[in-house]
Amino acid sequence: DAMVIQNPRYQVTQFGKPVTLSCSQTLNHNVMYWYQQKSSQAPKLLFHYYDKDFNNEADTPDNFQSRRPNTSFCFLDIRSPGLGDAAMYLCATSSGAGGSREQYFGPGTRLTVT
Amino acid sequence: AQSVTQLDSQVPVFEEAPVELRCNYSSSVSVYLFWYVQYPNQGLQLLLKYLSGSTLVKGINGFEAEFNKSQTSFHLRKPSVHISDTAEYFCAVSESGATNKLIFGTGTLLAVQP
Numbered sequence: 001d002a003m004v005i006q007n008p009r010y011q012v013t014q015f016g017k018p019v020t021l022s023c024s025q026t027l028n029h030n031v032m033y034w035y036q037q038k039s040s041q042a043p044k045l046l047f048h049y050y051d052k053d054f055n056n057e058a059d060t061p062d063n064f065q066s067r068r069p070n071t072s073f074c075f076l077d078i079r080s081p082g083l084g085d086a087a088m089y090l091c092a093t094s095s096g097a098g099g100s101r102e103q104y105f106g107p108g109t110r111l112t113v114t
Numbered sequence: 115a116q117s118v119t120q121l122d123s124q125v126p127v128f129e130e131a132p133v134e135l136r137c138n139y140s141s142s143v144s145v146y147l148f149w150y151v152q153y154p155n156q157g158l159q160l161l162l163k164y165l166s167g168s169t170l171v172k173g174i175n176g177f178e179a180e181f182n183k184s185q186t187s188f189h190l191r192k193p194s195v196h197i198s199d200t201a202e203y204f205c206a207v208s209e210s211g212a213t214n215k216l217i218f219g220t221g222t223l224l225a226v227q228p
Contacts, residue, residue: 004157006157031214033214040220040221041220041221042118042204042218042219042220042221043158043204043216043218044218045215045216048214048215050214090157090158092157092158094214097214098210098214099145099146099208099209099210099214099215099216100146100163100165100208100210101214102148102160102163103158103160103214103216104160105150105157105158105159106157107155107156107157108155108156108157110155
């Protein structure tokens with residue numbers, strides 16, 4: 001089945017220690033998104049790629065970076081995680097631009113910062 | 115700027131009873147509307163969407179929603195709920211046009227009791 005895969009499902013990192021979360025997709029979608037979802041809150045868009053074009057949300061901290069080496073893979077890098085970065089990180093994909101496009105979500109990676 | 119309001123953070127309901135989860139939005143332009151469901155420790159799954167046309171939209175798992183432009187609402191309904199419907203439900207809006215950005219509400223926990 002075509003899907004969005006996130007690894008690992010659970011990640012523990014230390015305060016200030018860089019961490020990378022990965023997302024892959026078999027849907028061949030050209031748009032990939034990263035959302036941050038803190039406990040009992042709505043998912044919040046951090047950034048997205050339209051093909052190779054990177055689109056950062058204005059309020060996304062500089063501590064968060066992303067890479068998309070090819071269509072299938074996208075990475076979220078947190079350069080110096082703080083306690084406030086503990087959250088579920090959701091990757092999503094969509095086919096093409098436009099607000100009508102359904103987004104397909106992965107199962108998420110739950111990040112704990114100690 | 116767009117926003118989504120889900121006034122009920124939690125809705126308890128008995129099994130086989132009907133349920134309505136409320137969603138109101140604000141936007142200065144035409145929008146697309148979505149309902150997503152999130153089961154514990156999982157990603158989001160699309161329940162249904164309104165793009166245009168008939169204001170009554172039917173989705174998966176027996177859910178339906180009605181778009182009311184004058185009241186800027188998109189309430190989700192199910193005539194008879196099951197224990198397995200227990201989950202977090204998110205209403206989301208995106209603008210018509212080229213943007214891919216989804217704005218989510220804060221979610222409603224549907225707690226189905228036997």
